[in-house]
Amino acid sequence: MDTLRVRDAKDVEQAVRAAIASEQPLEIIGHGSKRLIGQPMATNALLDLSALNAVTSYEPNELIITVEAGAPLADVLSLIDSKNQQFAFEPINTSVLLGTPNIGTVAGMISAGLAGPRRIKAGGARDHLLGAHAVSGFGDSFKAGGRVVKNVTGYDLCKLLAGSWGTLAVMTEVTLKVMPRPESERTLVLRGLDDVTANKAMTVALGSPFDVSGAAHVPGSALRGSASGLVGQLGDLASEGKAITLVRLEGITASVVHRAASLGQALAPFGRAEIVEDAASATIWSSVRDVQPFAANGALGAWPVWRIVCPPASGGALGQALARETGGDVIYDWGGGLIWAALPPKPDAQAGLVRARVDAAGGHAMLLRGSDEIRRAIDVFHPQKDGLAALGERVRHSFDPKNILNRGRMRRETAT
Amino acid sequence: MTIMMPAPDQAVLARRDAIVAALRAIVPGEGVIDSAAEMLPYESDGLMAYRQPPMVVVLPETTEQVSRVLKYCFEQGIKVVPRGSGTSLSGGALPLADGVLLGLGKFKRIREIDFDNRVVVTEPGVTNLAISQAVAHAGFYYAPDPSSQIACSIGGNIAENSGGVHCLKYGMTTNNVLGCEIVLISGEIIRIGGKSPETSGYDLMGIITGSEGLLGVVTEVTVRILQKPETARALMVGFAQVEAAGECVARIIGAGIIPGGMEMMDRPAIHAAEAFVHAGYPLDVDALLIIELDGPGIEVDELIKRVEAIAQGCGSTTCQISTSEMERNLFWAGRKAAFPAVGRISPDYLCMDGTIPRAALPQALARIRDLSEKYGLGVANVFHAGDGNLHPLILYDANKPGEMDKAEAFGADILRCCVELGGVLTGEHGVGIEKRDLMPEMFSDIDLNQQQRLKCAFDAQGLLNPGKVFPTLHRCAELGRVHVHGGKLAFPELPRF
Numbered sequence: 075m076d077t078l079r080v081r082d083a084k085d086v087e088q089a090v091r092a093a094i095a096s097e098q099p100l101e102i103i104g105h106g107s108k109r110l111i112g113q114p115m116a117t118n119a120l121l122d123l124s125a126l127n128a129v130t131s132y133e134p135n136e137l138i139i140t141v142e143a144g145a146p147l148a149d150v151l152s153l154i155d156s157k158n159q160q161f162a163f164e165p166i167n168t169s170v171l172l173g174t175p176n177i178g179t180v181a182g183m184i185s186a187g188l189a190g191p192r193r194i195k196a197g198g199a200r201d202h203l204l205g206a207h208a209v210s211g212f213g214d215s216f217k218a219g220g221r222v223v224k225n226v227t228g229y230d231l232c233k234l235l236a237g238s239w240g241t242l243a244v245m246t247e248v249t250l251k252v253m254p255r256p257e258s259e260r261t262l263v264l265r266g267l268d269d270v271t272a273n274k275a276m277t278v279a280l281g282s283p284f285d286v287s288g289a290a291h292v293p294g295s296a297l298r299g300s301a302s303g304l305v306g307q308l309g310d311l312a313s314e315g316k317a318i319t320l321v322r323l324e325g326i327t328a329s330v331v332h333r334a335a336s337l338g339q340a341l342a343p344f345g346r347a348e349i350v351e352d353a354a355s356a357t358i359w360s361s362v363r364d365v366q367p368f369a370a371n372g373a374l375g376a377w378p379v380w381r382i383v384c385p386p387a388s389g390g391a392l393g394q395a396l397a398r399e400t401g402g403d404v405i406y407d408w409g410g411g412l413i414w415a416a417l418p419p420k421p422d423a424q425a426g427l428v429r430a431r432v433d434a435a436g437g438h439a440m441l442l443r444g445s446d447e448i449r450r451a452i453d454v455f456h457p458q459k460d461g462l463a464a465l466g467e468r469v470r471h472s473f474d475p476k477n478i479l480n481r482g483r484m485r486r487e488t489a490t
Numbered sequence: 491m492t493i494m495m496p497a498p499d500q501a502v503l504a505r506r507d508a509i510v511a512a513l514r515a516i517v518p519g520e521g522v523i524d525s526a527a528e529m530l531p532y533e534s535d536g537l538m539a540y541r542q543p544p545m546v547v548v549l550p551e552t553t554e555q556v557s558r559v560l561k562y563c564f565e566q567g568i569k570v571v572p573r574g575s576g577t578s579l580s581g582g583a584l585p586l587a588d589g590v591l592l593g594l595g596k597f598k599r600i601r602e603i604d605f606d607n608r609v610v611v612t613e614p615g616v617t618n619l620a621i622s623q624a625v626a627h628a629g630f631y632y633a634p635d636p637s638s639q640i641a642c643s644i645g646g647n648i649a650e651n652s653g654g655v656h657c658l659k660y661g662m663t664t665n666n667v668l669g670c671e672i673v674l675i676s677g678e679i680i681r682i683g684g685k686s687p688e689t690s691g692y693d694l695m696g697i698i699t700g701s702e703g704l705l706g707v708v709t710e711v712t713v714r715i716l717q718k719p720e721t722a723r724a725l726m727v728g729f730a731q732v733e734a735a736g737e738c739v740a741r742i743i744g745a746g747i748i749p750g751g752m753e754m755m756d757r758p759a760i761h762a763a764e765a766f767v768h769a770g771y772p773l774d775v776d777a778l779l780i781i782e783l784d785g786p787g788i789e790v791d792e793l794i795k796r797v798e799a800i801a802q803g804c805g806s807t808t809c810q811i812s813t814s815e816m817e818r819n820l821f822w823a824g825r826k827a828a829f830p831a832v833g834r835i836s837p838d839y840l841c842m843d844g845t846i847p848r849a850a851l852p853q854a855l856a857r858i859r860d861l862s863e864k865y866g867l868g869v870a871n872v873f874h875a876g877d878g879n880l881h882p883l884i885l886y887d888a889n890k891p892g893e894m895d896k897a898e899a900f901g902a903d904i905l906r907c908c909v910e911l912g913g914v915l916t917g918e919h920g921v922g923i924e925k926r927d928l929m930p931e932m933f934s935d936i937d938l939n940q941q942q943r944l945k946c947a948f949d950a951q952g953l954l955n956p957g958k959v960f961p962t963l964h965r966c967a968e969l970g971r972v973h974v975h976g977g978k979l980a981f982p983e984l985p986r987f
Contacts, residue, residue: 135848217934222847230699238692283720329789385686387606458691462680469944
């Protein structure tokens, strides 16, 4: 397979134009950390953005950073961390689930749009992408958004680029909002709750005025790898394989101490909450964010993993039913609005059953981890109703009419 | 200044009676208005310098009626201008002479309040404030709070991606909307998102929000609601120089503090506001900051101390800290009344809405001062300091010949200056007709073509709100053409592996 290592936006334009001329679709990669996600593609050339790796500008007081698309995420995270700032949407490190060697690039993070626990408070990748330069499937460089937080000039194309898995345009430079890292954090831990009760506890926490920034539940059975030490901090935290329900508070120290006490009282009907502080709390949440119990190198590493998004208050019942009916395991984040489900291997990853249950709950399900064969056999992304799907397809067409960019990654090509 | 609107279609105008009759068959009773006198209130929106009677006004009550009206217009090639409460400051709802004005004012019902999922499902004609009021008994509110919130509709907020003084901390409309039901110009009804925290597939909700009525007509909205912070307190800090106030804003943010609101006023705005509401604003300062901290009492008290110290470090000359709700509201009273206050010192004013990087504030204000001298027109500045959103109010007298044109030219120069300083044309009021012809200052033809191609995906005939946002209209067929550059290229320049 040809690999085109582009050096700048002009190179990207040239590569896309050539691809249009030769009608050869391109697969767009940074570090290739997320190539195992999506429908397998029938492309025969790689457009490699990893050489576009500079930090264009970082202005901590403006709360913005502009980087080239292929800037390594790990480097950018440590750069903003050095100024006590962060991407508030807590991007997932997909290498834990996928077993890939690195965590990828900034544009990869935006294209995937996979936000972590703080999404319930701070929004997703789409809420933090302020501007972008990108090359469309017409082979033209265009600009979306700007370099300021508040901007309603023209259509908000950034929203479309985030989470579009490289199917609309090749981003070459992005401007992101950064936010101050909280001074302190506390995690309240409740033990032994069943999924539905835990869902209720999280609903109480999220409906309180205590500004909860994370609400997750890990059933006991999901921690089965804990004996081997493979589920990290969560395994250490759980005793005797009992479920743990986690609620996070962040802010200045005086405030989190005060809120932890008040929230503990509000949650008293669900048991006495233990409190985990600062660094230990942060480790717990990175395990939740990266779905450590289902890690590629763990006990469930060979199981397909679904990422299910649903109305938060119905998460407990949905997840419980799925686990029971499939013999799989689930983990809840976003107060129940995000369910990670690892299911015993089947050729279709039990897509029919999963989708039927998820549809009934008003949610949607995407297969985040699965073999090539499975991903070829099923719809990786949730099938949409006809009108919505057709509109989405017209939108894609408006950026890439020749279907050059990541052809077929989000939508299964029907066999001919 | 005249804004060129698309030329009225004489063939459509000639069929007006038949069109009115067809619309009456869809929306019975008083839902179709065609008399000149009754259409008067619909001639303009919040940008009142521009007026245009529509061909006919239609006020449907159900999604099905909206769908049938749009389908009829689509089949007949009739233009449609959607309208919420008509508070747009950029002319987004300015009617067209040959267009149907589609008012959503009868969609006034909140359909569902779901505290467990922390969402409200509502019809688009419900006002922004009514949503907060409907959930207040349980301690919740809807965060975006544009200053027109008593009157503006949530559907209009979606169209404009409205902001407000609290959006630095709580986001704009786009960050607080989860889903909608939208009717396309073809009459097709589509549901996007819902109570789930994210939509599936492409983020169409994100593109519809802020699309200024060009992509579809929203008939239902699902918004996120939040618990009200336990308490809020404000500081009112005066500075002898604007630069010092700007530095103070930068240092507060640099210290990791994101206030609920952070507003700045310059000397003319301070004086106008004080004369109007007597809030006790210091009159001997060049810049006044109102900084509001919200959250648990213990957090607010601590942050107030930190902000006060930062302000002193920046050379503040006055600092008052609210000790009661009454006092906090008094601090805000002047800022919130800044527009009418300026209205008292000038027969007319033009409110601009650019955004700049915060660090460029002193430069921007200096440029505005120079322009003020050049045009011989006064200006008062209020400013969402936290997020760099400037609202210069240009003072003029429409009765003096040529002065309105001068004010508009002055405003256009301010917005050009915002773009030059690394900012954008509009932070929260929208492009509409007001900034339409300035779009090329910020976007190239290629940028604008890509945006218009997206429009084609929703409305290939360009029937929904044409003449807004884009300075030049193109045919979708022309925009969609892919140019093949020189046949098969062999990537001669690119390294291969």
